Amino acid sequence: MRIKVYLFARLCDIVGNNEIEREVPIGTTVRMLWDNLITDFPGLEVYGESLSSAVNAEYARMDVVLNDGDEVAFLPPVSGGQSAM
Amino acid sequence: MVPSLFLITTVELNLIALMDAVSTAASKPSGEGKSLQTGAISTFLGVVRGENLGRRVLRLEYEAYEPLAVRAFARIGAEVAERWPAIRLGIHHRIGRLEVGQASVAIVTCSPHRVDAFAACRYSIERIKQIAPIWKHEFFEGGDVWIEGATADPHDEEAKAEAFRRACA
Numbered sequence: 001m002r003i004k005v006y007l008f009a010r011l012c013d014i015v016g017n018n019e020i021e022r023e024v025p026i027g028t029t030v031r032m033l034w035d036n037l038i039t040d041f042p043g044l045e046v047y048g049e050s051l052s053s054a055v056n057a058e059y060a061r062m063d064v065v066l067n068d069g070d071e072v073a074f075l076p077p078v079s080g081g082q083s084a085m
Numbered sequence: 086m087v088p089s090l091f092l093i094t095t096v097e098l099n100l101i102a103l104m105d106a107v108s109t110a111a112s113k114p115s116g117e118g119k120s121l122q123t124g125a126i127s128t129f130l131g132v133v134r135g136e137n138l139g140r141r142v143l144r145l146e147y148e149a150y151e152p153l154a155v156r157a158f159a160r161i162g163a164e165v166a167e168r169w170p171a172i173r174l175g176i177h178h179r180i181g182r183l184e185v186g187q188a189s190v191a192i193v194t195c196s197p198h199r200v201d202a203f204a205a206c207r208y209s210i211e212r213i214k215q216i217a218p219i220w221k222h223e224f225f226e227g228g229d230v231w232i233e234g235a236t237a238d239p240h241d242e243e244a245k246a247e248a249f250r251r252a253c254a
Binding site: 052 | 217
Protein backbone atom coordinates (compact mmCIF):
# COMPACT_ATOMS: atom_id res chain seq x y z
CA MET A 1 0.00 0.00 0.00
CA ARG A 2 1.10 3.52 -0.66
CA ILE A 3 0.73 5.97 2.25
CA LYS A 4 1.34 9.70 2.22
CA VAL A 5 2.97 10.98 5.42
CA TYR A 6 2.83 14.57 6.64
CA LEU A 7 5.30 15.82 9.22
CA PHE A 8 5.09 19.07 11.12
CA ALA A 9 7.29 21.47 13.08
CA ARG A 10 10.30 19.72 14.65
CA LEU A 11 9.40 16.40 13.01
CA CYS A 12 9.66 18.08 9.61
CA ASP A 13 13.09 19.45 10.55
CA ILE A 14 14.31 15.98 11.57
CA VAL A 15 13.12 14.28 8.39
CA GLY A 16 14.04 17.23 6.17
CA ASN A 17 10.67 17.14 4.41
CA ASN A 18 7.09 17.88 5.39
CA GLU A 19 5.64 15.25 3.08
CA ILE A 20 6.95 11.81 2.16
CA GLU A 21 5.51 8.62 0.69
CA ARG A 22 5.97 5.15 2.15
CA GLU A 23 5.22 1.71 0.77
CA VAL A 24 3.85 -0.51 3.57
CA PRO A 25 2.31 -4.00 3.75
CA ILE A 26 -1.44 -4.60 4.21
CA GLY A 27 -2.40 -4.56 7.89
CA THR A 28 0.05 -1.78 8.79
CA THR A 29 -1.11 0.41 11.67
CA VAL A 30 -0.22 4.03 12.35
CA ARG A 31 2.16 2.81 15.10
CA MET A 32 3.89 0.40 12.69
CA LEU A 33 4.29 3.19 10.13
CA TRP A 34 5.86 5.39 12.82
CA ASP A 35 8.25 2.60 13.90
CA ASN A 36 9.15 2.13 10.24
CA LEU A 37 9.99 5.84 9.95
CA ILE A 38 12.17 5.70 13.07
CA THR A 39 14.44 3.13 11.43
CA ASP A 40 15.21 5.70 8.71
CA PHE A 41 15.11 8.77 10.95
CA PRO A 42 16.27 7.76 14.46
CA GLY A 43 15.95 11.37 15.63
CA LEU A 44 12.17 10.91 15.61
CA GLU A 45 12.23 8.27 18.36
CA VAL A 46 12.23 10.79 21.23
CA TYR A 47 8.76 11.94 20.09
CA GLY A 48 7.19 8.49 20.45
CA GLU A 49 5.60 9.25 23.84
CA SER A 50 4.32 12.77 23.10
CA LEU A 51 3.05 12.18 19.58
CA SER A 52 -0.44 12.59 18.16
CA SER A 53 -1.51 11.24 14.81
CA ALA A 54 -4.21 11.86 12.25
CA VAL A 55 -5.50 9.77 9.37
CA ASN A 56 -7.11 11.65 6.46
CA ALA A 57 -7.21 14.87 8.51
CA GLU A 58 -9.02 13.36 11.53
CA TYR A 59 -7.35 12.59 14.83
CA ALA A 60 -6.72 8.85 14.97
CA ARG A 61 -5.29 6.41 17.48
CA MET A 62 -1.97 4.73 16.79
CA ASP A 63 -3.63 1.30 16.52
CA VAL A 64 -5.76 2.28 13.50
CA VAL A 65 -5.14 -0.01 10.51
CA LEU A 66 -4.28 1.90 7.35
CA ASN A 67 -5.76 1.62 3.88
CA ASP A 68 -4.06 2.18 0.53
CA GLY A 69 -3.91 5.89 -0.29
CA ASP A 70 -4.40 7.08 3.31
CA GLU A 71 -2.80 10.32 4.41
CA VAL A 72 -1.18 10.06 7.83
CA ALA A 73 0.00 13.08 9.81
CA PHE A 74 2.37 12.88 12.75
CA LEU A 75 1.94 15.78 15.15
CA PRO A 76 4.44 16.81 17.83
CA PRO A 77 3.06 18.56 20.95
CA VAL A 78 1.06 21.61 19.86
CA SER A 79 1.49 25.25 20.81
CA GLY A 80 -1.20 27.27 19.08
CA GLY A 81 -2.86 30.36 20.46
CA GLN A 82 -1.16 32.52 23.05
CA SER A 83 1.32 31.44 25.68
CA ALA A 84 0.49 29.41 28.77
CA MET A 85 -1.17 31.55 31.43
CA MET B 86 -18.36 38.59 2.03
CA VAL B 87 -18.87 37.14 5.50
CA PRO B 88 -15.77 35.18 6.52
CA SER B 89 -15.90 31.58 7.81
CA LEU B 90 -16.37 31.12 11.54
CA PHE B 91 -13.35 28.81 11.70
CA LEU B 92 -10.33 29.79 9.67
CA ILE B 93 -6.57 29.44 9.28
CA THR B 94 -5.13 32.37 7.37
CA THR B 95 -1.80 33.86 6.34
CA VAL B 96 -3.10 37.42 6.30
CA GLU B 97 -3.61 39.91 9.10
CA LEU B 98 -6.51 39.02 11.43
CA ASN B 99 -9.61 41.18 11.25
CA LEU B 100 -11.49 41.08 14.56
CA ILE B 101 -14.36 43.24 13.29
CA ALA B 102 -14.97 40.92 10.33
CA LEU B 103 -14.97 37.93 12.70
CA MET B 104 -17.42 39.71 15.03
CA ASP B 105 -19.71 40.31 12.04
CA ALA B 106 -19.49 36.65 11.04
CA VAL B 107 -20.31 35.41 14.55
CA SER B 108 -23.19 37.81 15.14
CA THR B 109 -24.62 36.95 11.71
CA ALA B 110 -24.46 33.26 12.63
CA ALA B 111 -26.20 34.09 15.91
CA SER B 112 -29.12 35.73 14.14
CA LYS B 113 -31.89 34.05 12.20
CA PRO B 114 -31.25 33.50 8.47
CA SER B 115 -33.26 36.61 7.62
CA GLY B 116 -31.09 38.67 9.96
CA GLU B 117 -34.02 39.44 12.20
CA GLY B 118 -33.71 38.50 15.82
CA LYS B 119 -30.03 39.42 16.03
CA SER B 120 -30.65 42.18 18.54
CA LEU B 121 -33.04 40.00 20.53
CA GLN B 122 -30.63 37.12 21.04
CA THR B 123 -27.32 38.89 21.50
CA GLY B 124 -26.65 40.74 24.73
CA ALA B 125 -22.88 40.29 24.92
CA ILE B 126 -19.95 39.85 22.56
CA SER B 127 -16.65 38.80 24.10
CA THR B 128 -13.40 38.92 22.12
CA PHE B 129 -9.87 37.64 22.64
CA LEU B 130 -6.71 38.44 20.69
CA GLY B 131 -3.50 36.50 21.25
CA VAL B 132 -0.54 38.73 20.42
CA VAL B 133 3.14 37.95 19.76
CA ARG B 134 5.02 38.91 22.90
CA GLY B 135 8.51 40.40 22.62
CA GLU B 136 9.86 38.35 25.54
CA ASN B 137 9.67 34.66 26.41
CA LEU B 138 11.46 32.88 29.28
CA GLY B 139 13.95 35.74 29.51
CA ARG B 140 14.68 35.70 25.77
CA ARG B 141 14.15 38.69 23.52
CA VAL B 142 11.79 37.41 20.84
CA LEU B 143 12.41 38.73 17.32
CA ARG B 144 9.47 37.04 15.56
CA LEU B 145 7.36 33.87 15.48
CA GLU B 146 6.57 31.55 12.62
CA TYR B 147 3.34 29.59 13.00
CA GLU B 148 2.66 26.36 11.16
CA ALA B 149 -0.64 24.45 11.07
CA TYR B 150 -2.08 21.24 9.71
CA GLU B 151 -4.83 23.31 8.19
CA PRO B 152 -7.69 20.85 7.51
CA LEU B 153 -7.34 19.30 10.96
CA ALA B 154 -6.96 22.70 12.64
CA VAL B 155 -10.23 23.91 11.12
CA ARG B 156 -11.90 20.70 12.29
CA ALA B 157 -10.41 21.18 15.76
CA PHE B 158 -11.92 24.69 15.89
CA ALA B 159 -15.29 23.26 14.83
CA ARG B 160 -14.95 20.59 17.53
CA ILE B 161 -14.35 23.34 20.10
CA GLY B 162 -17.45 25.07 18.71
CA ALA B 163 -19.45 21.88 19.32
CA GLU B 164 -18.08 21.56 22.88
CA VAL B 165 -19.02 25.18 23.56
CA ALA B 166 -22.52 24.62 22.17
CA GLU B 167 -22.90 21.61 24.45
CA ARG B 168 -22.01 23.56 27.61
CA TRP B 169 -23.47 26.93 26.66
CA PRO B 170 -26.26 26.24 24.13
CA ALA B 171 -26.97 29.91 23.41
CA ILE B 172 -23.36 30.78 22.51
CA ARG B 173 -22.02 31.33 18.99
CA LEU B 174 -18.27 31.07 18.47
CA GLY B 175 -15.72 32.07 15.84
CA ILE B 176 -11.97 31.35 15.78
CA HIS B 177 -9.44 32.70 13.29
CA HIS B 178 -5.78 31.74 13.62
CA ARG B 179 -2.99 33.30 11.63
CA ILE B 180 0.02 31.27 10.42
CA GLY B 181 3.32 32.16 8.76
CA ARG B 182 5.68 34.86 9.92
CA LEU B 183 4.41 37.19 12.64
CA GLU B 184 6.21 40.16 14.13
CA VAL B 185 6.12 41.19 17.78
CA GLY B 186 2.80 42.91 18.55
CA GLN B 187 0.85 41.20 15.76
CA ALA B 188 -2.21 39.09 16.54
CA SER B 189 -1.91 35.33 16.07
CA VAL B 190 -5.39 34.27 17.14
CA ALA B 191 -8.79 35.95 17.33
CA ILE B 192 -11.77 34.52 19.19
CA VAL B 193 -15.30 35.92 19.33
CA THR B 194 -18.21 34.64 21.40
CA CYS B 195 -21.71 35.97 21.09
CA SER B 196 -24.23 35.32 23.85
CA PRO B 197 -27.43 36.60 25.46
CA HIS B 198 -25.45 37.30 28.68
CA ARG B 199 -21.88 38.40 29.46
CA VAL B 200 -20.98 35.65 31.95
CA ASP B 201 -21.28 32.90 29.34
CA ALA B 202 -19.62 35.02 26.65
CA PHE B 203 -16.50 35.50 28.82
CA ALA B 204 -16.42 31.87 29.97
CA ALA B 205 -16.82 30.40 26.48
CA CYS B 206 -14.12 32.73 25.12
CA ARG B 207 -11.66 31.63 27.82
CA TYR B 208 -12.61 27.98 27.35
CA SER B 209 -11.93 28.27 23.62
CA ILE B 210 -8.37 29.63 23.94
CA GLU B 211 -7.54 26.92 26.49
CA ARG B 212 -8.86 24.24 24.12
CA ILE B 213 -7.04 25.73 21.11
CA LYS B 214 -3.79 25.36 23.01
CA GLN B 215 -4.67 21.77 23.90
CA ILE B 216 -5.97 20.32 20.62
CA ALA B 217 -5.39 22.60 17.61
CA PRO B 218 -2.55 21.23 15.43
CA ILE B 219 -0.66 24.53 15.34
CA TRP B 220 3.02 25.04 16.13
CA LYS B 221 5.04 28.07 17.05
CA HIS B 222 8.66 28.50 15.94
CA GLU B 223 10.26 31.17 18.06
CA PHE B 224 13.15 33.22 16.68
CA PHE B 225 14.91 35.01 19.50
CA GLU B 226 18.13 36.92 19.95
CA GLY B 227 20.80 34.22 19.64
CA GLY B 228 18.79 31.34 18.21
CA ASP B 229 15.48 29.69 17.46
CA VAL B 230 13.34 26.97 19.01
CA TRP B 231 10.09 25.13 18.34
CA ILE B 232 7.72 25.70 21.26
CA GLU B 233 6.16 22.38 22.24
CA GLY B 234 3.20 22.35 24.62
CA ALA B 235 0.58 19.67 25.02
CA THR B 236 0.20 16.31 23.29
CA ALA B 237 -2.95 16.90 21.27
CA ASP B 238 -5.70 14.49 22.30
CA PRO B 239 -9.26 15.72 21.74
CA HIS B 240 -10.61 12.76 23.75
CA ASP B 241 -8.62 13.61 26.90
CA GLU B 242 -11.51 14.38 29.26
CA GLU B 243 -9.15 15.61 31.98
CA ALA B 244 -7.75 18.32 29.69
CA LYS B 245 -11.28 19.30 28.71
CA ALA B 246 -12.29 19.54 32.38
CA GLU B 247 -9.21 21.67 33.12
CA ALA B 248 -10.15 24.09 30.31
CA PHE B 249 -13.66 24.30 31.75
CA ARG B 250 -12.30 24.96 35.27
CA ARG B 251 -10.11 27.80 33.98
CA ALA B 252 -13.01 29.22 32.00
CA CYS B 253 -15.24 29.37 35.05
CA ALA B 254 -12.64 30.28 37.68
